[in-house]
Amino acid sequence: MIEKVLKYVRDQQLIAAGDRIAVAVSGGADSVALLRLLLDLRQELGIVLSVAHFNHRIRGVEADQDEQFVKSLAQQFEMDFRLGSADVPANAQEKKLSLETAARELRHAWFASLLRERFADKMATAHTEDDQAETVLMRVIRGTGTRGLAGIAPWQKNKGLIRPLLSVTRPEIEDYLKRLGQSWREDQSNQDLRHFRNRIRHELLPVLQRDYNPAIRVTLADLAEVARAEEEYWDKEIAALATRLVRSGKPSRSGRTNRQEASSAANSPTLALDLSAFHVLPLALQRRILRFMGEQFGVTLEFKHIQELLLFARHKKPGKGLNLPAGLVAGSSYRELYFGTQPEEKEAQLTYKYALPIPGEIMVPELGSMFRAHLVSAGSPDSGYNSALLDPALLAPEVTVRNWQAGDRFFPAHTRSPKKVKELLQPGRLGQELSPVQRRVWPVVESAGEIVWLRGFPVPQAFAVKSGQAVLIEEITTGSGA
Template sequence: MKTLVAKVRNLNLFHPGETVVVAVSGGADSVALLDIMSRLECGLHLVVAHLNHCLRGTESDADEAFVASLADNYHLPFVSQSCNVAGLARQERLSLEDAARRARYAFLEQTAAKYGAASIALAHHQDDQAETVLIRLLRGSGGAGLSAMAGAAGEKLKRPLLQVSRMELEQYLKQRGLTFRTDSTNADTAILRNSIRHELIPFLRRYNPRVSERLAATAEILAGDEELLDGLTQASYHRLAASEDGEVRFQLEPLLKEPRALRLRLYRSALVELRGDLMRIGLAHLEAIDRLASSPRPNAEAKLPGSCRVWRCYDSLFFGHATAQPSLPWELVVSGEGRYPLPGGGVLLVERMTRPQSLDTGSRWSAFLSPEAVPFPWLLRGFRPGDRFTPLGMSGAQKVKDAFINEKVPPELRRRIPLLLSEGEIAWVPGVRLGERARVTSCIDAVLRVEILEITP
């Protein structure tokens, strides 16, 4: 069918003379794709790639042998690889379909890299697109999911048959006299995609005989809308999000001024930046993040699939990777002047010096202490519930927790701040305030200068 070959050629998905990896399973769709690609008459260098999923024993091996023979008939390079997809699914806790998809795309990318291919051609067609739309609709999806598959995805993936129906491909195979393999599992309606293909779509054709075409057209329209919305989202993301040290941060005031729909898209963008994908992230997770952002609580967090967490700290919303917090209490004895590495990260510096004219160090992480009022040895330890101290200039004791809150110290930082104790009393809370008992009086000639390095987030 010259018209079908011309239809694919007119898509202009491939550049003359480029190397293209063609994914061939041996089924009808991929056999038709390979034949069409071989007849495009634009000097393409084709490589036939086949992944043996090892799911059907000798049947899978026969598929591989068939594709090898097919490649030989076309005088094309053939690359194959075997993968224990069932084992991968168990290991990664994925469905067989998801595990097979991951293995397949990884293999195709490796093959493309090996041959220097600019494109990978996949045999998805119009009916596959319609099935994908229905699957995502049934599972619950927004516009991005219902856009389904793109004709050109990323830099390499190309789907030349996305506007071609299964019926057109069957007619093409018949007219060309091409044989193909039939996967016996395609008839198993316990698999969702097969059930949609053999039961749901035939039922829907009673209402619209062209339902597959209409669903595919809807996906194409939504894809155009998504392209526009994605551009708007990325512009807002660059304006509102700041990325540093493996974290993404939003200032809450401007974030909450944006429409809810845009905020949810911004959360998706932040998660993609951290994780690389949105696997197992659903609407419920995005709504939980939005509730966190608008909560009256100044500090709270939510854990997400994929070892990610989102936390609110006063006027900011953070996205980052979940990290294990030290569970054991720690203590460090400071016997005198010197440099002391801290268990939670950072360094304490202690030095004796002549009393300066000004006792203002210019930093919350350094202070001048009276050697007589806070004699060695000191004890450094982490914060404990119930800790109290008397801040400089005050006469009454205050909870350290309240001081943290007043100074808006992030909860994750509170766990890392070492409290300095002398004779059993807290003399300094770094990052917050010096204690009254460590006050340097006018009659003191020498002071102890203490500084915490590399403790701020």
């Protein structure tokens, strides 16, 4: 199996010599096998390995035992270890997400924070051929297009995620670990048939394999590979086509942008689509262009939204608007279909600013969160996605929690110079896609006029704790918010 994984890594160009790779290890068979395989291959590949474990706080004592198991594994092989955690059930309830979806979002956000801190160059996760088959089948049942059929990508470059095990199966993995005499942890929730993926795994796929196609898992994984290659080709074609059909700036009645409107568009970003050129395109390209338009605002448009937009574009109604997910709005002139975010007066309602004493706590209803500041020992856990550890000697007695504003700059640790907050919140930087509203209300903590923390980013080196006491500022989810 080592040769099989090595070939896949090289064929997909997942790893380059000198890469620092953090292996995401849950403690289960797949992730433990990934760690052992990369340990066997690290000299040949010329890589540096570390271990990252995320505790989802779903399974109580068992989750803590998983954490200790992975930590011991890292110590056994003398590897750097990093621990992250979040209250997934609370997050799922607040956002009305499934536990699986909430866990994935929080886990990936934490992965992104590790990469920003330069703990590693890439994160390796242990998705297998079985995971690929399950994912494709789940998407077919729920409804999907060709992009959904592409399943799990071997390498998500924008997120720094690689998946070296997509060519191997679970039986191969368990056989490999047994030959090594390597133990692993069993997650009993993987047997819970209330979860959709588990029903696919334990009920539907075995029936399909037994009664319809013994090679169904390979067939579905091959379908994903074909669809992925198709999508990569079309993504490039659509990007090239968009350079001719799409431009910035809200249209005038003539369909052209004047200077005043272009200035307004700079403050409220708008993209305009040339309708005369759009209408002569084949339907397949029209749908892809409309999906592309949504993606420029970090919004994934579903099939029903695309159909609504096609109808809206066909029956031009200048002055009328179409509300889309995540605060995206479409409008039209006689010549163009344009896309933008919520009007500025609505965004103004999302502006907030609260004083946070040290120690003390405040509610931020715009986020559905409570911010708490208290003194802890300097040996406390490092700053995380929703927390910051700061030197009390460098802070004012009271800090400010507010949403970021145009012109704000922040100097995250491990970077060479201050960055515009606007740039730090661009799509892909946080390991998740933000809606316009989520992006608008993203919080910063300010002390004496200087931003000392931006949620999801490491604190500036200048405010890092040296010794003694520290101020821990935590954001705790309490209810609904943006």
